[in-house]
Amino acid sequence: MIVYLILFSIGVLVVYRFNQEIKEGYAFAGRATAPLRSKVLPIPQAYQVILQKYFPFYNQLDNSEKNRFAQKVCNFMYGKRFIPRNINEVSIEARVLIAATAVQLTFGLTDNYLQHFNKILVYPDDYYSSITKRFHKGEVNPRFGIIVISWQSFIEGFIHPTDAVNLGLHEMAHALRLENMIRSEEYKFFDAELITEFDEHAMSLCQVTNWSDTFFRPYACANEHEFFSVAVENFFERPVEFKTTMPELYSILSKLLNQDPSLLPLPKPL
Ligand SMILES: [Zn+2]
Numbered sequence: 287m288i289v290y291l292i293l294f295s296i297g298v299l300v301v302y303r304f305n306q307e308i309k310e311g312y313a314f315a316g317r318a319t320a321p322l323r324s325k326v327l328p329i330p331q332a333y334q335v336i337l338q339k340y341f342p343f344y345n346q347l348d349n350s351e352k353n354r355f356a357q358k359v360c361n362f363m364y365g366k367r368f369i370p371r372n373i374n375e376v377s378i379e380a381r382v383l384i385a386a387t388a389v390q391l392t393f394g395l396t397d398n399y400l401q402h403f404n405k406i407l408v409y410p411d412d413y414y415s416s417i418t419k420r421f422h423k424g425e426v427n428p429r430f431g432i433i434v435i436s437w438q439s440f441i442e443g444f445i446h447p448t449d450a451v452n453l454g455l456h457e458m459a460h461a462l463r464l465e466n467m468i469r470s471e472e473y474k475f476f477d478a479e480l481i482t483e484f485d486e487h488a489m490s491l492c493q494v495t496n497w498s499d500t501f502f503r504p505y506a507c508a509n510e511h512e513f514f515s516v517a518v519e520n521f522f523e524r525p526v527e528f529k530t531t532m533p534e535l536y537s538i539l540s541k542l543l544n545q546d547p548s549l550l551p552l553p554k555p556l
Pocket of ligand 1: 456460511512515
């Protein structure tokens with residue numbers, strides 16, 4: 287009896303001493319098994335309600351596509367570490383909607399979950415960077431596999447769904463383009479010729495001098511990465527106008543992402 291008591295006490299001590307490590311190990315195992323868990327576990331009803339309530343793209347899909355979308359959202363969510371900054375926790379709504387934004391962008395691609403970017407930092411509002419000495423709305427850090435989001439700016443992207451400014455899509459697009467370049471299981475999924483063609487179009491479009499006539503906001507021409515992200519924002523927020531104004535560029539992006547949002551039914555007002 288005394289032996290059992292000693293063993294039990296040691297067990298309790300080990301759990302107490304290594305509580306944090308055990309928790310982290312459990313969370314790590316949870317993330318590593320995200321693809322399996324998202325396939326075998328039922329999609330939580332609460333997630334579907336959040337998508338229905340707040341995510342226009344989800345509501346543009348038919349029922350079987352909605353299911354595939356929600357399952358991909360689970361896979362993305364279960365595979366990432368959501369880290370709160372200057373807030374106590376990242377709410378379920380925030381997790382679902384951030385994951386949904388990544389899934390919207392990658393919906394046409396097979397098994398692409400921005401694997402390299404396994405940490406998502408969420409700030410309540412725009413945050414001050416001691417490195418750049420500026421306030422930021424979001425950024426992507428390939429070195430540490432981090433995507434940073436200001437929740438306030440993320441939400442604003444959805445409050446104005448057709449102004450082609452959407453922080454979530456913008457940052458996810460940066461991550462996607464970098465993911466294509468970073469050696470991992472998900473790597474070189476874009477057709478290299480199409481990317482080159484896309485960048486050539488970007489360069490020629492950015493030679494304009496009269497910005498009042500341009501379809502994209504001038505920031506697109508900061509570099510090829512910004513151009514790609516701004517193009518993605520336009521691709522999803524005003525696809526028909528983009529297709530009409532720049533059919534060739536639209537077609538290249540549509541081939542790269544393997545989807546065409548201009549063919550979806552118009553989004554219902556939320
Ligand atoms: Zn950017």
